[in-house]
Amino acid sequence: xxxxxQSPSNKVTEKGKDVELRCDPxxxxxxxxxxxxxxxxxxxxxxxxxxxxxxxxSGLPSDRFSAERTGESVxxxxxxxxQQEDSAVYLCASSxxxxxxxxxxxxxxGTRLTVL
Amino acid sequence: SQQGEEDPQALSIQEGENATMNCSYKTSxxxxxxxxxxxxxxxVHLILIRSNEREKHSGRLRVTLDTSKKSSSLLITxxxxxxxxxxxxxxxxSNYKLTFGKGTLLTVNP
Numbered sequence: 001x002x003x004x005x006q007s008p009s010n011k012v013t014e015k016g017k018d019v020e021l022r023c024d025p026x027x028x029x030x031x032x033x034x035x036x037x038x039x040x041x042x043x044x045x046x047x048x049x050x051x052x053x054x055x056x057x058s059g060l061p062s063d064r065f066s067a068e069r070t071g072e073s074v075x076x077x078x079x080x081x082x083q084q085e086d087s088a089v090y091l092c093a094s095s096x097x098x099x100x101x102x103x104x105x106x107x108x109x110g111t112r113l114t115v116l
Numbered sequence: 117s118q119q120g121e122e123d124p125q126a127l128s129i130q131e132g133e134n135a136t137m138n139c140s141y142k143t144s145x146x147x148x149x150x151x152x153x154x155x156x157x158x159x160v161h162l163i164l165i166r167s168n169e170r171e172k173h174s175g176r177l178r179v180t181l182d183t184s185k186k187s188s189s190l191l192i193t194x195x196x197x198x199x200x201x202x203x204x205x206x207x208x209x210s211n212y213k214l215t216f217g218k219g220t221l222l223t224v225n226p
Contacts, residue, residue: 043216048212104149108158
């Protein structure tokens with residue numbers, strides 16, 4: 001596709017439910033990132049995938065958060081037993097990775113998650 | 117802790133005026149990037165400046181970098197109402213990670 005796509009664009013869920021967010025990166029981009037952005041705040045790094053290397057999960061806030069990526073394509077971010085403080089916009093970005101030089105990141109439109 | 121910190125947090129100007137936003141960071145960097153975000157959704161990459169560069173231009177944008185002061189500035193000249201957005205700086209160190217600041221909310225009044 002032309003850009004990074006994310007689905008769903010909006011998700012409202014009840015506290016305690018699990019949610020799965022999806023990201024389709026730009027074709028050919030080996031690096032994929034997930035960020036969380038709370039209202040009025042900056043971006044909070046969650047996880048990074050680079051090719052077939054082990055992902056950097058250092059930003060995941062708790063063991064309720066996990067993410068997977070199949071090869072260099074789609075990624076899913078799963079939040080189990082959602083809490084109200086999980087409410088935020090979840091942004092995915094992709095880039096050419098280390099071989100891409102500058103490491104400019106291309107962002108998707110985000111998924112706005114609301115936990116009631 | 118936050119690597120990049122933008123200043124001011126909010127800026128309101130009239131159309132046609134110039135807007136200047138600043139970013140300070142703490143550790144050594146490989147490059148520094150500026151992004152724009154409209155309506156709290158996806159970010160758009162604006163410009164990248166490498167650690168060995170001091171100034172860079174792109175259209176109405178001018179970015180400076182002072183590695184001795186660990187600071188950068190973004191100047192938008194002849195601002196337009198459509199420039200209204202949040203602007204973030206992001207620093208890249210020796211690895212792949214970008215660390216974002218909290219952003220400057222720019223409002224350009226018609």
